Amino acid sequence: MSERYRIEHRLGEGGMADVYLATDTYLNRQVAIKVLRLDFRDDQKAQQRFRHEAAAISELNNSHIVGVYDFGDTEGMQYIVMEFVDGQNLKQYIKQNFPIPYAKVVDIMEQVFVAVKEAHDHNIIHRDLKPQNILIDKQGYVKITDFGISKAESENTMTQTRSIVGSIHYLSPEQIKGHIANQQSDIYSLGIILYEMLTGKVPFNGETAVSIAIKHSQNPIPSVRDFDPRIPQALENVVLKATTKNPADRYDNVSEMAQDLQTALDQSRANEARFSINSAEAATEETKVMPFKPLTAANLKTSDGKQNKRNQSKSVPKRRKHHRRRWIIISILVLLVLLTTALAAIGSRTTVPSVVGLSQQAAIEQLQKSDLMAGKITYQASDEITKNKVIATDPKANTKVSKQAKIKLIVSAGPKKFQLENYVGQDYQMTADKLEAKGFNVKKRNASSETFQAGQILQQDFKAGDSMVPKGSTLTFVVSTGISQVTLANLHGMTKNQVISYMNKNGLNPVFDYVYSNKTKKNRVDHQSPAAGQIIRQGSSVIVYLSRGKREQQDELHQFNVRIKIPFDDQTDGQSNQSIPTKMAYTKNAEESDDYEQSSGSDVRDDSSSDEIEDGQSSNIILIYLKDHDHKYKNVYKQMIITKDSEITLPFKLTKNEVGKYKIVRNDKTIIEDSNVTVDSH
Incomplete structure (x- = not known):
């Protein structure tokens, strides 16, 4: 790596890796290099996750996913060379641009959907979708990154210790409970991201990760319209459906969520009711046959029973009396048989319930509650009924049939897909008109070209041969403007x-x-x-x-420098203290993590005499922490490698009432510290 890639400066840091801007000297282009941190060098799980990220992204070929160019290790330090996105992450974008116009929110989410759909089409579940992993370049083009904990859809989401993976503010309830993550788990995270774009904050916060996890598992998502009543109900409904506690109640796939979001601002949905989960109707009541007591000659008494008794004393032939009694009993028994048969026939019939719109499994359960069985299941394309939901039954609903009869189910295969071509070189307007007529949403980005005439397509954000459902799908073309x-x-x-x-x-x-x-x-x-x-x-x-208008008045900031001498310790016991590969020049300006504002590299002055470490040379790793008006103390302000006693100047910005502090950590031990840096003391 040291021969090909020249490190320029650090872009940021994550949980287990630092990211640097570098120049690919072979191809003369800027790249981003993610380097596994020193403290994870011997961590097998971290190394496996690092390799997994490179492998996962290499399977995906989509312009909305950060590409991987190279992967390897040098002197035991693993690295990934990736596409450099010149811009910011979505967390920073929300902070700087909130409130974001609803149309822009929809545009950003649609681009995210394209990337997530690509992953899901390859059976890859991201499992850590959050604004920090969504990058936006200066042209507004969106790309997602960090597939370090992604998994194939069939794999479990938990480690052997059953520890939670993913960012707790965006994690689905089923992942928190240790269940297998699927497409609906990513959809939940997308719903939380949409919530944050609309409100500027996450729905659940707490003092501990456990308290936040409990809220995700038990508490309903707060209403975005309570935060801002101007948000259309249809737009809030997308958030509500994506973040239901039960994954089965969420969107079946990302395309369905994209389709719903795309029309959320349409006037036709202005009076839409608030989304709620409708439970299936209870099963139809069973026909009950009341028990009856068999009739016998002993309990057959007519109203004139006394008269009959008196007549017995009359002189009636014995044989005739017995004959008439026998026929009465036979007639009664025949009536009882007919009555029992009729009741049995009525009791063995039932009504076919309506199962249209239910999932296949829910429909089968509903049929069983009505003493029916599911028969042959066939699939049919449908633009109205969601994929894997029932379109119709045969016989139709409300038809009377025998109990235990088999009912055929016709299930939706989803909307009919359209196979896309390679449109590069074709006229954009003609192509766009043709695809929009099919139902696609077509977007255009301009770029100059010396080889393509104005109006011709230079690039497309999908592969030739891909099949997509037109409704709800967005296609983006880069179109030549020629050299005008x-x-x-x-x-x-x-x-x-x-x-x-x-x-x-x-x-x-x-x-x-x-x-x-x-x-x-x-x-x-x-x-x-x-x-x-x-x-x-x-x-x-x-x-x-x-x-932004006029700047509000603030307390006056005072700037001053603190000069510190850092002693070198050559008692390293043979351990390597280098946190970066040898013979790789790094510039001196450090920046903070994605969650905080970047430090001003131009204010950092390093007085060490050498930028490079020779092979075998003893060195110390120096971490500097600084807190002032612009910097957070918990983040590393600057990282250095020294080979001798060195001096550094720390620039402070403080108001009269602020107290700053700093500490110097050498080889994981604090050697210099001052927690009372004030304007008056310097």
Whole structure:
């Protein structure tokens, strides 16, 4: 790795790996390199998870999934070389852009759905979907990453110790309980992500992971409309259905969720009722046959029984009397047989229940409750009935049939799929019209090209031969603008929508950023780069700075430096203290993890004399922790490798009322610490 990849600086850190920006010197391109941290070098499970991530992503070929270019290890340190996404993660995006327009929320989620569907189509369950694992580049293109704990759909989600894997704020109830994760588990996480994009926060928080897990398992998801009543009910319904406690009540697959979300802002769904889970009707009541007491000659007494008794004393031939009694008994017995047969016939009939819309298993159970059996099961394409739900029965519902009769079930195979082609080189507008007529949602991104004429398709975000359900599916094409040039207009004062309209019309790609301004009205363009009047190619990106309005008054920040001498310890007992491969130059500016604001690398000054470690040279690993107005103490502010006594200057920013602190850790031991750094003391 040291010969091919030149490390530039660290991009961030995770639970077991650090990510660096690097240059691939063979191909002259920027890449991201994930390096397993030193403390996990001898951890077999961590190494296995690291290898698994590379293997999982290599199976997937989708423009919305971060690609893997290379994988290996150098001097016992494993690394993955990945596509570099120049942008930010969704957690940071939400923090900076909240509230996010609903249409933008839908757009981002649709791109995430494309990536998750690709994984599910390969029977890979991500199991750790969260905003930190969703990246957005400066053109608004979304990619997901971190398949380190993904599993094949048939595999268990728990380790041998039954410990939970995944991020607790986005974990489904079944994963928390130790059950096998499936597509519905990822759908639950997607529902939580959608909740956070709409409200700016996660639905459940707590002091411990256990308390959060209990809330996911027991508490209903809070209403997003309670947070903001302007959120359409149809949009909240997507959140509610995706996050039901029972996986069977969620969307059957990501495509179904995408289809529902895509129409959530339509006027036709403006008066939609709030989503709730409808339980199946109770089974039809059984026909009860009341017991009866057999009739005999002894209890057959008529109203004139006394008169009959008196007549017995009259002179009637004995034989005639016995003959008449016998016929009476026979007649009664015949009537009883007919009555019993009629009651039995009535009791052996039942009514076919309505099972349309139920799952196959639920339909079978409903038939059994009505003393019926499931017969032949056939599958039929349907645009109205969800996949794997019952379309109809044969005989139809409410038909009278004999008990234990076999009822045929016709089950939905889902909407009919359309096989896609390789459209590269074709005219975009003709292709888009044809696919939209099939029901696809088609999106366009511009790019300049010297080989393709304007209007021709350069790239597509799906593979030729893929089969998709048109309704609810989004196809994205990168379209050539040729080599036409555009003279940039003055965008000052425009709204964001006006900028987007201008960019689309001229074949340009806007990149939005925000600045404070005392002169420009909030949410209007303050300035742009390149400037107005510059000539650029179509397909180029233009950075547009929108005003956040005036900056609120804050306590005055005081800046000062603290200079520290770090002693070198050569008593290493033969242990290797290097946290990075040897002969690899690293720049000195460190950045914090994805969950916090990045530190300002330009403020970090390192006075050590060498950037490289020679083979076999004794070295110390130095970790520096710093807390001031801009930095969190629990994150490593800076990591160094020293080979001799070294000095470093730490820049502090504090108000009069703030107290800063720092500590120096050498080879896992704190050697220097100060917990009372104030403006007055320096």
